[in-house]
Amino acid sequence: MRYWISALALGASLGSAHAATLDQQQAKALAQEAYVFAYATVEHDKVLSAIAAKLPFNRLYSEPRLLGPQDNKVVSPNNDTFYSRALLDLRAEPQVLQVPVVKGRYYSFQLVDMRTDNLDYIGTRATGDQAGRYLIVGPDWKGKVPSGFNAVIRSPSRLVFLLGRTEVKGEADQKDAAQLMSGYVLQSLSSVTGSVAPAALQPLQLPTYQDTKQGPAQALFSTFNALAPLHQWSTREQKKLERFAAIGVAPGAVFQAPADLSEAITQGAEAGREQVRTASSQISVEQQGWLRSPTNVGKFGDDDLTRAAVAWRYIYANDPVEAVYPMALHDAQGQLLDGRHAYRLHFAAGQLPPVSAFWSLTLYDGKTQLLAANPIQRYALGDRSPGLQYDADGGLTLILQPDAPAQHSNWLPTPEGPFNLLLRLYLPKGGVLDGSYRLPTIARVEP
Template sequence: MRHWLPALAILPLFAGHTWAAAPTAQQARDLAEAAYLFAFATAEHGKTLQAIAAKLPVNYLYNKTTLLGPEDRTVVSPNNDTLYSYALLDLREHPVVLDVPAVPQRYYSFQLIDMRTNNLDYIGTRATGRAAGSFLIAGPDWDGRQPEGFSGKVIRSPSRIVFLLGRTAVDGEADLDAAKAVMDGYKLRSTQPTLLPHKMDVPEYLPTKEGPAENAFVDFNGLSAWHAWSADEQQRLAQFAQIGVGTGKPFDAKQLPADIAQAVQQGAEAGRERIRTASERFAAPVNGWQSSPANIGHYGNDDLTRAAVAWKYIYANDPAEAMYPLTRVDAAGQALDGSRAYTLHFAPGQLPPVDAFWSITLYDGKTQMLSANALNRYAINSASNLKRDADGGLTLNIQHAQPASSDNWLPAPQGPFNLILRMYLPQERALKGDYQPPAVQPVNSQE
């Protein structure tokens, strides 16, 4: 049974709207395509909200003290460089406070994500420094009264539900205990401590990438009351309401005339295909590597980029926090596949320029999940015990079969795969685009 959120929070958006004549089939198709781009990221966000709410109460910080592996399938393209912390912040009644300890050496960050998948703000090494601190996070209905004695930073959210995603760097299994000790210092507390944490009823998630494209409308309508929409967004939602999207009520195509329902289905499918296509071509590749969009995490009215990022790697960081070049092809433009062997060679002085660390993670090309292998090695990073070339450069071996030396081996599946280079706290030349990773080279003997 699907549990619907109260419509009262969103119905005022449409009060006083003067409805035009019912849309024609073509107009309904166009509205559905535009609505799909607008709604997709929020709908896909619902998958994570549901998964976390099923296990954890709200306003409770959970530290996952093991590195993610192939069995972790909640979020596509997860990293294998950091330990994660999670919390669903329910800000409908009152703010919460996150306390962090001094972290003098290790990289860490907390990313605050709203219902539109915008990055609200950051707490961590780059954004707030290495000293201990307290941060009050408040929703759109907050009256502005701070807890007595609080003197930290205030972060305002347009969403009533915020996803808090923490990352704490860990240099492999041997470093886990030290990383856990840092995470023990993270504390999330209510500004009204008499209210006990409770489980949140999140609408059931219907798959967005497969099945009926209109699933995204069902998901979106169920979540829409948790965001305080801007005036511009309200105008757009008023248009989408003509086809039943974003009204605060269940989306039900059966309530539409048959020709309009068919047009809405066609428009939703067209929107989904646009997102799928856009997720493969954010920018012109250089050396086969595709850069992330410059506006990642802060999309404004760029619905297509917002949706494409949610499709490919939802919750991507701001570029200043981390950059994510991705490649699916080798130097000849051929799709990467574990039936062949490859090398990735960094010349001396050409390793990724970062102030924290870098990593290269391999993903199964069909699922975008980590690929199981006998070594349980899913990434190679700057802290790995790598063997340098004689000239000081670095060459990584990427293939399915184990090579003679596994020091620099990144195991690949037998089928298609892709690589993501993560650069944490990228330096200026990376941010400006002056640094480009080298192309993945096929090993000649395999041709």
């Protein structure tokens, strides 16, 4: 780690000489661009640093409980699955994930790099329901892959976030789901093969997360500089970083804005944050209140703005083939969803979500993007919810309002003030993926 930082910092010092050629407007524009580029990596640090503070690297932690309003480390968490998580430090050697036979239940392990791209998946869709062993390799490992592995997953990041989801089919199913999770095992390659472990490296020290949505926007650059050496940047990304070095944004460097450009860089960072915030509410073309998931979610490429917007609104979104997340901020008339009003969300007959796994509708507080506390502790409704009452024609109407209605089983309580909705479609079928599926209508009910 120390070698990477010192070497890259040298490059940063050379690049910063170009600051003399920037005028105020150019510096502001460059800072705005750098903010958008860096945002997802820095927002990722919220989870990385929180986990690292409680859990050793390369240790899998499976938590057999459904998340609630008190869980504030990840925006827009689901209330459908148990989570497993681990931070894979791949600097010294690869890690191995072993999974058991999983039949009749959806599960997945999503591997996320430092750019918040999804590297690959292990689970129901990607690898099937049989037991398997999977080798996860960082960019510095040059060893020969031993026999006995179902697949090799290669990462450009030296630190990988492993995020597992195990379906829970209701209250009575939680014990069985928890038992299954005990079969997930994470080990180092040397432990699996019985070989000599490589020499221990200096422990990783992740920067303390600073809220990206509050405080000085340019604080993001300090965190990015500290995290950036953990990723092997592509040639195209390196060219961007070479330009950003002129304003002090460089892997391994201590962020220091050139004195004569400091105010312009401050303004540019603030403009970048506003650009990301705005984009997070305009992720796609809105259709009757719904914003469909971008088609490049999880594999963003050079689309830095969509990458940042997704990280702002619902970080760690799945690849579309794994799950699709249409989001609603407005009703069908274009009015902001607000708990002061009552709504009816209606799936027309024949238009229940076409999925191979399951679907759910989750409600979030519009200000925090966290689950909204309510007296009955109900945060989502979906095809596994007990007692749902379907319409006479086979459609489904869900009730969104603060007070309990007569049809209690179809009620999703709303908070005071604005809220938004995520419709999660796990293993979506063709109509969802090609955009032809008709999303449900959200109609305000007048008193």
